[in-house]
Amino acid sequence: xxxxKHEDLLKAIFDRDSSDALVLTPLLDKxxxxxxxxxxxxxxxxxxxxxxLEGGLDPRRQNQNEIDDLHERIVVPIGGNIWLHPGHFLLAxxxxxxxxPRDLSAYVLGRSSxxxxxxxxxxxIMVQPGFTGSLTLExxxxxDSPIRxxxxxRIAQLAVHALDGPTAFGYGPDGKYKAPTGPQPSxxxxxxxxxxxxxxxxxxxxxxLSTGNS
Amino acid sequence: MGAISARVEREHDRFANxxxxxxxxxxxxxxxxxxxxxxxxxxxxxxxxxxxxQLDLGTRFLIEETAFAMIGPPVxxxxxxxxxxxxxxxxxxxxxxxxxxxxxxxxxxxxxxxxAYPAREATSALLHGAFAHELGHPTVDHHNLLSAVAxxxxxxxxxxxxxxxxxxxGTNAVTVxxxxxxxxxxxDWIEELLCDQLALAFLGPSFLFCFAxxxxxxxxxxxxxxxxxATMRVRFMLNTVIxxxxxxxxxxxxxxxxEWFREAAATGPSLSDPATTLLASVxxxxxAAIRKKSSETLGDELFDSDAYLDVTERLGELLDxxxxxxxxxxxxxxxxxxxxxxxxxxxxxxxxGNPEAIPASLRERDYxxxxxxxLEMSTTFRAWNRVGSDDATEARGSA
Numbered sequence: 001x002x003x004x005k006h007e008d009l010l011k012a013i014f015d016r017d018s019s020d021a022l023v024l025t026p027l028l029d030k031x032x033x034x035x036x037x038x039x040x041x042x043x044x045x046x047x048x049x050x051x052x053l054e055g056g057l058d059p060r061r062q063n064q065n066e067i068d069d070l071h072e073r074i075v076v077p078i079g080g081n082i083w084l085h086p087g088h089f090l091l092a093x094x095x096x097x098x099x100x101p102r103d104l105s106a107y108v109l110g111r112s113s114x115x116x117x118x119x120x121x122x123x124x125i126m127v128q129p130g131f132t133g134s135l136t137l138e139x140x141x142x143x144d145s146p147i148r149x150x151x152x153x154r155i156a157q158l159a160v161h162a163l164d165g166p167t168a169f170g171y172g173p174d175g176k177y178k179a180p181t182g183p184q185p186s187x188x189x190x191x192x193x194x195x196x197x198x199x200x201x202x203x204x205x206x207x208x209l210s211t212g213n214s
Numbered sequence: 215m216g217a218i219s220a221r222v223e224r225e226h227d228r229f230a231n232x233x234x235x236x237x238x239x240x241x242x243x244x245x246x247x248x249x250x251x252x253x254x255x256x257x258x259x260x261x262x263x264x265x266x267x268q269l270d271l272g273t274r275f276l277i278e279e280t281a282f283a284m285i286g287p288p289v290x291x292x293x294x295x296x297x298x299x300x301x302x303x304x305x306x307x308x309x310x311x312x313x314x315x316x317x318x319x320x321x322x323x324x325x326x327x328x329x330a331y332p333a334r335e336a337t338s339a340l341l342h343g344a345f346a347h348e349l350g351h352p353t354v355d356h357h358n359l360l361s362a363v364a365x366x367x368x369x370x371x372x373x374x375x376x377x378x379x380x381x382x383x384g385t386n387a388v389t390v391x392x393x394x395x396x397x398x399x400x401x402d403w404i405e406e407l408l409c410d411q412l413a414l415a416f417l418g419p420s421f422l423f424c425f426a427x428x429x430x431x432x433x434x435x436x437x438x439x440x441x442x443x444a445t446m447r448v449r450f451m452l453n454t455v456i457x458x459x460x461x462x463x464x465x466x467x468x469x470x471x472x473e474w475f476r477e478a479a480a481t482g483p484s485l486s487d488p489a490t491t492l493l494a495s496v497x498x499x500x501x502a503a504i505r506k507k508s509s510e511t512l513g514d515e516l517f518d519s520d521a522y523l524d525v526t527e528r529l530g531e532l533l534d535x536x537x538x539x540x541x542x543x544x545x546x547x548x549x550x551x552x553x554x555x556x557x558x559x560x561x562x563x564x565x566x567g568n569p570e571a572i573p574a575s576l577r578e579r580d581y582x583x584x585x586x587x588x589l590e591m592s593t594t595f596r597a598w599n600r601v602g603s604d605d606a607t608e609a610r611g612s613a
Contacts, residue, residue: 014544018535025541026595044271044590075268078594095594097538097587132536134587152594179536179580181587 001105001161005036009160012104022160023099037157039111041095043134044151045182046082047071048090059188060195071185081150084119084141091183093134095152100131102166107159108135114155118143121156129167133179217316218251251316269293269331272589273342276550280346281327283416283515284353288324291349296330301344301428304328305352327352339586340558341576343424346417350409357511363503364404367496368397376495380488396489400496402440404504407450407497411508414451418517419460420554422451422475423562427572435481437490442483442497449479450497454505459519463526467559474569517551525549529556538584540591547596550589557585 004012010033012022024038032039049057050072057067071091076082084090100106105128110121120140127135137156141147149155222245229241255262268274274293281291296302305327329348335341354360367373381392413421425447435445452475455461465472483490509516525542529552532539539556542548561581565571576582 018531018537023537025538026547026591026598027541027544028595028598030544075271077271078597095591097540097591099535099537179584181538181583 001163003036004104004160004162006033008162009033009036009038012101012160016101020101020103021099022101022104024096026096028095032154034157037109037159039154040108040135040156040158042137042149042151042153042155043093043095043182044076044078046074046076046090046092047183047185048074057186057188059191062189063192064187064189067189068185073182076151078152081148083146083148084139085146086118086141086144088141090139090149091185092137092139092149092155093180093183094137094156095134097134097179097181098127098131098158100127100129100160102129103163105129105161105163106131107161108137109157109159111154111157114147117145117147119147119155127158129163134181134183136180136183215252215255217318218248218255221248221316269336269342270339270583270586270590272586272591272593273339275593276342276554276589277329277345277349279550280416281349283512284346284349284412285325285356289327290324291327291329293329293331293345295333295336297333298330299332299334300330301332301348302330303348303351304330305355325352325356335576337579337582337586338576339582339589340420340554340561341424341427343413343417343420343554344428346413346421347409347425350412351405353412353511354405354408359408359507359511360401360405363408363500363507364401367500368400373496376492380492396492399439399489399493403442403493403497404500406441407447407501407504408508410447410451411454411504412511414454415508415512415516417551418458418519418522418555419455419464420551420558422448422455423558423572423575425451426471426475426569427576430478434478435484437483437485437493442493445478445481446483446494446497448475450501450504452476452479453501457505458517463519463523468562468567470568471562471572521549522552522555525552526556526559529553530560533557533560538588538591540588541595545599547592547599548588550592553585553588553592557581557588 009022013024013027013033014021016022024032024040028041032041048071050070052070057070059067074082082090105126108122108125108127110119114121118141120138120142122135122137135156139149225241225244225248229237232238232241269277277291277293281289305325327349329345331342331345377393377396380396381389410421410425417424425444430444430448433441433444435443437443441447455464461472464475483494525548528542529539529548533556539548539553558575561575561578562571565574565578
């Protein structure tokens with residue numbers, strides 16, 4: 001994999017056909033394309049986890065709707081702001097809608113100016129070839145002071161890598177518009193079957209001697 | 215609430231020494247009346263205390279632009295969820311309280327409009343074009359469009375003799391009331407047609423698709439008390455669509471739906487009683503005036519078919535490639551109305567291109583979120599560019 005530098009990024013964005021271009025829209029300012037990354041801006045939608053009196057997140061016990069219901073959607077228009085307090089967590093999305101062609105992949109990284117005040121921007125940082133949509137950002141204030149966030153701010157950066165060639169299958173929407181346009185709550189409920197399986201594995205471990213299948 | 219409280223104080227002073235049963239009863243009646251006025255306050259609550267759940271920003275931007283184009287500033291639109299499956303507006307929520315019942319002068323300023331949408335359709339960016347018709351009602355009121363169109367007809371000798379032919383020339387109370395009711399229906403029908411034409415003038419064929427999704431299959435050719443039969447409304451809209459140069463695009467991009475619209479337009483009302491016939495005839499007579507008034511009201515904001523045809527290929531290319539249609543090129547934001555129309559045409563064809571594709575399109579919730587995002591981002595990009603050019607102008611000025 002080769003990291004795309006400024007000129008390569010410009011070519012991938014502006015010189016390719018619509019069908020295989022690297023897309024970032026709206027690209028408000030070409031200055032967002034730096035030496036070897038592209039600055040990404042903070043979008044206008046957020047999810048916060050509701051406080052609850054009935055426990056918390058449990059991917060084994062809760063279905064996806066129940067997990068979704070633990071989140072509250074907040075819209076902060078351009079010009080507004082939202083505070084992130086120390087230790088608090090917020091799901092956000094990039095202002096830009098992206099499409100990564102099948103011969104590229106990317107990594108989302110924080111920007112040092114935000115990192116130095118304690119803001120962690122993304123934990124799930126790999127963007128697969130073929131990804132289409134706004135990127136969900138997991139924001140955590142790891143500093144000691146509350147941080148005021150403004151939609152539109154350059155909050156993250158995208159490092160784009162060229163693959164050896166296009167992947168056969170992308171992460172794409174397969175003809176349906178499933179591309180996210182805002183932050184996406186966790187899809188942890190999809191993991192429930194595997195957690196259940198490990199419960200059965202545990203039982204199998206415990207009963208292995210009595211059934212003689214050691 | 216202050217005005218109501220003041221009235222309560224006045225009534226208290228007025229009846230302070232009341233001792234007779236009649237006086238006490240009058241006071242009680244006055245207080246009950248004042249309590250009933252608080253219902254009006256309740257209707258205005260969405261404006262006073264906006265709900266936390268909100269429409270997406272893209273749709274809100276489009277609504278604001280529609281209101282701005284139709285009514286002009288200062289206007290403030292507040293979308294709220296309705297539990298009924300309908301769109302409606304409440305304009306000047308306090309007007310009835312202040313001017314009509316409290317005999318106080320209402321302070322004028324920003325015109326507030328509470329705009330309700332079906333809660334079930336909160337994310338239906340495509341269907342929300344129906345807002346444009348509902349914003350037509352305060353527009354008709356604001357610009358006195360109904361009087362301009364209906365008064366000459368209702369005052370004309372032809373209408374008088376036609377209504378006399380139905381109910382007789384008598385002046386007894388029953389006849390007079392029957393004539394009043396029919397004349398009110400004439401005004402109601404004309405107002406609905408004006409709202410259709412205002413919406414069509416601003417949104418173009420997108421409104422026709424919204425109408426086809428919401429109203430056309432429900433009532434088809436059955437006239438309603440306050441609404442003309444939907445087929446007549448389609449006929450008027452198709453005439454305008456043709457007049458404004460949209461026919462080629464629609465017959466090319468959605469031919470089967472275009473044929474369906476033509477079939478609807480050719481379908482007469484289900485009733486042929488004299489009153490319905492007169493209503494339809496009056497509407498036919500004022501069709502040209504309705505179209506002219508709606509065009510004049512929109513002025514430069516009229517949706518230009520040539521401007522759309524210039525960008526239709528580019529928008530189609532973006533949609534075909536799953537690219538958010540917010541930017542046409544690195545420096546140009548897509549127009550909201552262009553996005554909405556391109557989105558309708560694109561999804562209708564993806565859903566098969568038949569009339570059934572219109573409701574099927576509305577089931578594509580993710581696609582509609584995608585379009586709402588495009589509306590939001592095109593606004594953001596356009597505003598960014600405007601600020602950029604202001605900055606450049608300022609820099610040149612200071613240099």
